[in-house]
Amino acid sequence: YSISQIKIADEMLTEEAEDLISNLPVVIRQRILCFVPIELAIKTSLLSKRWRHVWCDIPSLSLKANTLTADSINKTLALYTAPKMKSFHLLISPIKKNIPYIDTWIKFAMSRNVENLSLDVRRPYYEEYKLPDFFYNSSSFKQLNIKFTQKMVMECRYGSSWVSLQKLLLSFCSLSDESMAKILSGCPILEYLRLYHCSRLKVLDLSKSLRLRTLEVNRNLKTRGPRQIVAPHIHCLRLLDSMxxxxxxxxxxxxxAKLDICYVPTNKPFFEFTQPGFLQLQVKVLEMLEKLQNAEKLTFGSNFIQILSLAEIRGVYFPMLKVKSLTLDTVISQYVIPGIQRQLQNSPDLEKLVVGGRTSSKAIPHHLDQYLKSQSLKLDQCWRSSKDGFKWNTSCCCCVLSALLLSCADGASDNKATSGNTPSAGGCGGAGCGGGCGD
Structure with missing residues (x-):
């Protein structure tokens, strides 16, 4: 072959390689464009005639009003031609000139029978935004993810009709018990509900949500959230509770169930850190434990275990558990050992024990110590480094777990427990390990 023929062949191969994506079916190209910012997706219309209208029919749209102007969003939606929308994500920044268009953009998505709708409305705290009444009437919603600021009001005045909704996620929404009840009444097949810092709720009554299986509630001191949970049909509960x-x-x-207590550091003398406050918290935690007696899989966070330790030190009665798999999301310290030991002793059916070394919640040992001092108790006796003849070596997780399992052997001789580091003969080699931890 001549040099010119070789060059022509190379150019043809290059052109073919560059146009591989263009030769893909339209459906695949539309799927690809769903993963890039809408601004870039629109620019593909300049590539060739084959790309001119591809983006107009993509099944998913993500519009961010913090980077796009209201005018550009309106033009984008005017050119959008897909009759049905799989998902629509709308991020609204706290710009006042965007406010009049929010309802219009929501109505547009609903007119295309959107299945997964995500609204992230970021507004100044001094202003309130209410979702329009028409929002609560849609047969196409399958998943709703609504995120507001803490003063965004979600007021369902006339009831909802979300007959296809399976998953509902609400973050920083302000809604009353009445509004929540009206919303739930229109969700006959709801399976998953997450409430993240939702204020004003007092009683979360899910007794009529027959298909609901998973409930996730996250609340802290600043967000009161539900004070009572009635959920007789759920199988899984994830609760990050406030004090x-x-x-x-x-x-x-x-x-x-997965339970922990959210501790928010503050200089104010909250009631929860007083003697009556700690007593009340212990009662509440043990009442929760009572409700978990039949659960087979449990996960407890560090702060939850520390309150259990406090109750154990005070000699409070602990309920027996039927748990088979127990996960303790905590670092090993003197503040969690009494609680862990009591849980093991009261779990005769335990088959698996997993101890994690990290936790997202902030510990509360300082307030625990203050409380014990207020009870005229000596800290070195309450948080002693040895018990029942076993010496705790808190620098080595397996040392502690092996000793705890041995100390619980009389009460739960049939247990088969393992941790992230399975106990066996020898030492784990960890810092401070004397070789008898069994890892």
Whole structure:
């Protein structure tokens, strides 16, 4: 072959390689454009005639009003031609000139029978935004993810009709018990509900949500959230509670739970850190434990275990558990050992024990010590480094776990427990390990 023929062949191969994506079916190209910012997706219309209208029919749209102007969003939606929308994500920044268009943009997505709708409305705290009444009437919603600021009002005045909704996620929404009840009444097949710092709620009654299986509630001191949870049909509960702990009224079908207490550092002398406050918190935590007696899979966070330790030191009665898999999301310290030991002793059916070394919640040992001092108790006796003849070596997780399992052997001789580091003969080699930890 001549040099010119070789060059022509190379150019043809290059052109073919560059146009591989263009030769893909339109559906695949539309799917690809769903993963890039809408601004770039629109620019592909300049590539060739084959690309001119591809973006107009993509099944998913993500519009960010913090980077796009209201005018550009309106033009984008005017050119959008897909009759049905799989997902629509709308991020609204706190710019006043965007406010009049929010309802229009929501109505547009609903007119295309959107299945997964995500609204992230960021507004100044001094202003309130209410979702329009028409928002609560849609047969196409399958998943809703609504995120507001803490003063965004979600007021369902006339009831909802979300007959296809399976998953509902609400963050920083302000809604009353009445509004929540009206919303739930229109969600007959709801399976998953997450409430993240939702204020004004007092009683979360899920007794009529027959298909609901997973409930996730996240609240802290600053967000009061539900004080009572009635959820007889759920199988899984994830609760990051505040120190103003809520009450589990009915969770009769529960098989799995993950619980912890959110501690918010503050200089103010909150009631929860006083003697009556700690007593009340212990009562609430033990009441929760009572409701978890039939659950087979449990996960407890560091702060939750520390309150259990406090109750154990005070000699409070602990309920027996039927748990088979127990996960303790905590670092090993003197503040969690009493609680862990009591849990092991009261879990005769335990088959698996997992101890994590990290936790997202902030510990509360300082307030625990202050409380014990107020009870005229000596800290070195309460948080002693040895018990029942075993010496705790808190620098080595397996040392502690092995000793705890041995100390619980009489009460739970049939248990088969393992941790992230399975106990066996020898030493783990960890810092401070004397070689007898068994890892």
């Amino acid at each position: 103003r702990s809520c009450t589990l009224v009915d969770v009769a079908s529960l098989t799995e």
